[in-house]
Each structure stands twice: as structure tokens, then as C-alpha cells.
Amino acid sequence: MKRIPVLQIEAFDHNFNASELYANDFAKHIRVNEKLVHKPHTHNFYLCVIFTEGTGTHEIDFTKYAIEPGSVFFLNPGQTHFWKFTSQPQGYIFFHTLAVFEMAFPQQRLEHFPFYYSINNTPTITLSHNQLLQMVNRLKEIYTAYQETAIFKTEKILSLINLTYIDLAQLYIAKEPEENTTVSAHYVQILKEFEKLLDIHFRQEKSASFYAEKLNITTKHLNRIIKTILDKTTTDLISERTLLEAKRLMVHTSNSLNEISEILGFEDYAYFSRIFKAKTNQTPLSFKNLYAH
Known part of the structure; x- marks a missing residue:
């Protein structure tokens, strides 16, 4: 029986904290992992990607979404997805486990961010040019921190990811108000x-x-x-x-x-x-x- 592959974080990076955290430049990510990412697959972790350049489609659980500059996607563990590009993509990607995030922020629940409420919520937003410029600076920080060897490296990356989620949650709620009534x-x-x-x-x-x-x-x-x-x-x-x-x-x-x-x-x-x-x-x-x- 052919089964859809479930990818673990360590499949992408065998070095730093490979089982719980990963960040990369998106063009490098798909080049290095070409055999993994262009076929339907699922993950055991949370994923966020932001595109600065490129076009194509991102299919998530059999629904196709357009990729364009400013596209941001959020994936929950277990969702099936794959990319198909019509022009060269650029951007940044990071993923992490639930455990490592909530260990860093014990008073905060990842599922309280609106894009992670439910797999039924829209898994994407498109940022304006100015919003994209602001978010890219944060994603560059995450990528740079991931490449460094420094004390409190994990803590720094997770703090930056948390700030990224807070900013994106505010933009998500503003862009998708019908899906985001104030929920307890x-x-x-x-x-x-x-x-x-x-x-x-x-x-x-x-x-x-x-x-x-x-x-x-x-x-x-x-x-x-x-x-x-x-x-x-x-x-x-x-x-x-x-x-x-x-x-x-x-x-x-x-x-x-x-x-x-x-x-x-x-x-x-x-x-x-x-x-x-x-x-x-x-x-x-x-x-x-x-x-x-």
C-alpha cells in the first residue's frame, strides 16, 4: 500500500536542535530538499512560510491556493500539502514542534493564534508591500539566528517566532474578520x-x-x-x-x-x-x- 510520507524535522537538518526547530531561506530549502517537498507529504510539526518572490500554487488538503509575493502560509501537523511553482520562489520558512514552543512560552497556547485555531480556518493571508517588508526583516532575523552558534540560540529564535506569530495574527484578524470574531x-x-x-x-x-x-x-x-x-x-x-x-x-x-x-x-x-x-x-x-x- 502506497502511503503519504510523514516528514520529521530531522529530515531537513541533521545539525542544530534538529528534532524540534528549523529555519531557512526558502529557495535554499526547496533546492536542498527537492526530493521531499515537490510531492504530496505531511509533517509532524507546525510550519510557516512567507514568499517575497515567485508564483505558483500551494495545495493544502486538496484545496489550491495561489502563491504570489506577500503570500504567507500556516500548516498544522497532519495536513497534506505540496508546492508547484511557475516562477522561481524566494522567501523564508521555519517550522517547530508544539512542545518546544509551549515549553518556551508556558502561559501561551499555540492554538490561540487564529490561523492555528482549527484546520478549518483559512491557512493563508497575503500581505501588502509595506507589511511584507516589515515581516521579512523579522524572518531574516530568524534565519540569521538559526545559522549562528551562540548561547541562548533556541530561546532567541523562539522569541522571534512568537513575535512573528503575534504580528501575523493581528494582520490575519484584520484581513479575515468574518472568521475571527473574538473567541474565548x-x-x-x-x-x-x-x-x-x-x-x-x-x-x-x-x-x-x-x-x-x-x-x-x-x-x-x-x-x-x-x-x-x-x-x-x-x-x-x-x-x-x-x-x-x-x-x-x-x-x-x-x-x-x-x-x-x-x-x-x-x-x-x-x-x-x-x-x-x-x-x-x-x-x-x-x-x-x-x-x-
């Missing part, structure tokens, strides 16, 4: 716990009440939280997570469509096919053929 930290925490449970149980459990019970809240309250943050229902998220997994299995494994419907907990393929077509406006077979190589 408690609501964000419950949403994250729900998504963790969903990742574990979605193949077998597709009722909102199951997840509400696991979270020790009512189904109505869980719906209220998800509606407040994402303007969706619990059932919407369960369905979307199931369909995302279906797409991943169709594209990245050799399982038959019948086997995929069984893996995802559907009693028969015909029912799975009807659900898939109703949600995506195409049959499972037509979707699979789009990505056939």
Missing part, C-alpha cells in the same frame, strides 16, 4: 479537543452526541462553540473530516474504493458514493482519476 480561550480549547477526538474516532463515530459526551458538554453547547468559531455545525466537521480522509486514501494509497468506504465506516459503497457526490459534486472515481499519475 475556553472555546478554542474545546474546539481543539473536539478535533483531536474526531481524528481518533471519525471512522466509527459520526454522531455529534458521541463527541459532546466525550467532552462532558451538551450537543447544543458543542454546536454553539463550533458555530461561533467556524460558522459550521458539529455534523459539518464530522462529514468534512471523513471526506478529507476519503480523498487522502483515494490519492495516496492503493486501496480500492470499496475498501476505502469500509475503512471509513460506511455499510456499503453505494451509500458512501452518494454522500461523496452530494458533498463534492463528483463521484469518488472521478475524483480519484483527477489525481491519477
Whole structure:
């Protein structure tokens, strides 16, 4: 069975703190890691990249986003993505584990930044020319610090990353106001716990009440939280997570469509096919053929 590769940080740098932190000039990053980054893959870490030059597309969980100067992308662990460039890209990239960030900032939760609330939030913003110039200076600092050998190197890099996230969060909220009503930290925490449970149980459990019970809240309250943050229902998220997994299995494994419907907990393929077509406006077979190589 062909599986999508899950890349670890140490695959990119075998030197400094390689299992928890990485930063690079983007052109150098894709040149050195060409065999890794141009095919669909996923990570076990958080990633941020900012483009100063170049055009193309960035596909994240089967949604394509345009790349242009000023594009910024944020990826959560587990998201499938790859790049396709039509002109030479330039910029900066960094990634890190959850543990190293929250160890440095124990009073702060990474998921409280709006682009990390949920994998359902928009994973990109485009900066104006002046905003880009300001952010590039910070990213250059991160890259320069990463190359140095100095005491408190990790602490310095993480402090710069935190400042970068704060600045980008302010710009993100300003550019995506409909997705970023003021949300309590408690609501964000419950949403994250729900998504963790969903990742574990979605193949077998597709009722909102199951997840509400696991979270020790009512189904109505869980719906209220998800509606407040994402303007969706619990059932919407369960369905979307199931369909995302279906797409991943169709594209990245050799399982038959019948086997995929069984893996995802559907009693028969015909029912799975009807659900898939109703949600995506195409049959499972037509979707699979789009990505056939």
C-alpha cells in the first residue's frame, strides 16, 4: 500500500536542535530538499512560510491556493500539502514542534493564534508591500539566528517566532474578520479537543452526541462553540473530516474504493458514493482519476 510520507524535522537538518526547530531561506530549502517537498507529504510539526518572490500554487488538503509575493502560509501537523511553482520562489520558512514552543512560552497556547485555531480556518493571508517588508526583516532575523552558534540560540529564535506569530495574527484578524470574531480561550480549547477526538474516532463515530459526551458538554453547547468559531455545525466537521480522509486514501494509497468506504465506516459503497457526490459534486472515481499519475 502506497502511503503519504510523514516528514520529521530531522529530515531537513541533521545539525542544530534538529528534532524540534528549523529555519531557512526558502529557495535554499526547496533546492536542498527537492526530493521531499515537490510531492504530496505531511509533517509532524507546525510550519510557516512567507514568499517575497515567485508564483505558483500551494495545495493544502486538496484545496489550491495561489502563491504570489506577500503570500504567507500556516500548516498544522497532519495536513497534506505540496508546492508547484511557475516562477522561481524566494522567501523564508521555519517550522517547530508544539512542545518546544509551549515549553518556551508556558502561559501561551499555540492554538490561540487564529490561523492555528482549527484546520478549518483559512491557512493563508497575503500581505501588502509595506507589511511584507516589515515581516521579512523579522524572518531574516530568524534565519540569521538559526545559522549562528551562540548561547541562548533556541530561546532567541523562539522569541522571534512568537513575535512573528503575534504580528501575523493581528494582520490575519484584520484581513479575515468574518472568521475571527473574538473567541474565548475556553472555546478554542474545546474546539481543539473536539478535533483531536474526531481524528481518533471519525471512522466509527459520526454522531455529534458521541463527541459532546466525550467532552462532558451538551450537543447544543458543542454546536454553539463550533458555530461561533467556524460558522459550521458539529455534523459539518464530522462529514468534512471523513471526506478529507476519503480523498487522502483515494490519492495516496492503493486501496480500492470499496475498501476505502469500509475503512471509513460506511455499510456499503453505494451509500458512501452518494454522500461523496452530494458533498463534492463528483463521484469518488472521478475524483480519484483527477489525481491519477
